[in-house]
Amino acid sequence: MNTGRFITVEGIDGAGKSSHLEFLASAIRARGAGVVVTREPGGTPLGEKLRALALNDPMEGTTEALVMFAARREHLVRVIEPALGRGDWVLSDRFSDATYAYQCGGRGLPASVFLTLERLVHPDRQPDATFLFDLDPAIAYERQRAQSRDPDRFEREAADFFRCVREAYLERAGSSGGRVHVVDASGSLEGVRDRLAQAFARAFP
Ligand code: TYD
Numbered sequence: 001m002n003t004g005r006f007i008t009v010e011g012i013d014g015a016g017k018s019s020h021l022e023f024l025a026s027a028i029r030a031r032g033a034g035v036v037v038t039r040e041p042g043g044t045p046l047g048e049k050l051r052a053l054a055l056n057d058p059m060e061g062t063t064e065a066l067v068m069f070a071a072r073r074e075h076l077v078r079v080i081e082p083a084l085g086r087g088d089w090v091l092s093d094r095f096s097d098a099t100y101a102y103q104c105g106g107r108g109l110p111a112s113v114f115l116t117l118e119r120l121v122h123p124d125r126q127p128d129a130t131f132l133f134d135l136d137p138a139i140a141y142e143r144q145r146a147q148s149r150d151p152d153r154f155e156r157e158a159a160d161f162f163r164c165v166r167e168a169y170l171e172r173a174g175s176s177g178g179r180v181h182v183v184d185a186s187g188s189l190e191g192v193r194d195r196l197a198q199a200f201a202r203a204f205p
Helices: 017-029 045-056 061-086 096-106 111-121 137-147 159-174 189-203
Strands: 006-011 035-039 089-093 129-134 180-184
Touching: 006 017, 006 096, 017 035, 017 089, 017 129, 017 189, 035 061, 045 061, 061 089, 061 096, 061 111, 096 111, 096 159, 129 159, 129 189, 137 159, 159 180, 180 189
Parallel strands: 006 089, 006 129, 035 089, 129 180
Antiparallel strands: none
C-alpha cells in the first residue's frame, strides 16, 4: 500500500525551520515510516549546482523563478516522486510556497507567472502538509546575525523584503484550504517544537 506523504517546511530566513527538521523526521519514523529528508533549491546533484547559482549569482527576477523551478523539476522526478512511489515520506526544506513568497512576494514576480510554472512543473503534486514557521523579520534578522556565517544573496536583503516575503507566505497559508499550518516561531526552541508537535498531530491524526 502506498502510504507516503509529502511534507514541506517553510519560513523566512532566520525563522529557524532547519532546526526542527530532525524532530519532524523522528516524529515520522516513530510512525514506522521511512523518511527522505531533502531541500530546495537542491536535493539532486544538478539541483545543488542550481542552488549555488541561485544563492550567489545576481539574476533577473523571472530567471530566478525559472532556476528555482528547474531545480524543482529535477528534484520531483529524481527524488520526491520515486520516494513517494516506494511508500516513503518526503520531508523537504522548502518547495513551491517559497517561490511564491520570495519571488512573487519579495521580488514582485506576477502570480500568473508563478501559477504557469507551477502547473508546468508539478500539475498533479502538492505537499500533503506544510509547516510555516512564522516570525517577525526583525527577530529573524537577530537570530541570523547570532549565527555569524556569510550571508547569501537572499539573506543580505533588507527588512522590507522579508516583510513582503512573510506577508506572501501568510496569504498563501490563508488560501491553502488547511494544507499550510502556521507555527509561531517566536520564543524558545522548546516552545516552537511543542507548537510544531501539536500542528503535526493535527495534520496527521
Ligand atoms: P535556506 O532554505 O534558508 O537554506 P539555509 O538555511 O542553508 O540558508 O536557503 C534557501 C534560500 O533560497 C532562501 O533564502 C530562500 C530562497 N528560495 C527562493 O527564493 N525561492 C525558492 O523557490 C526556494 C526554494 C528558495
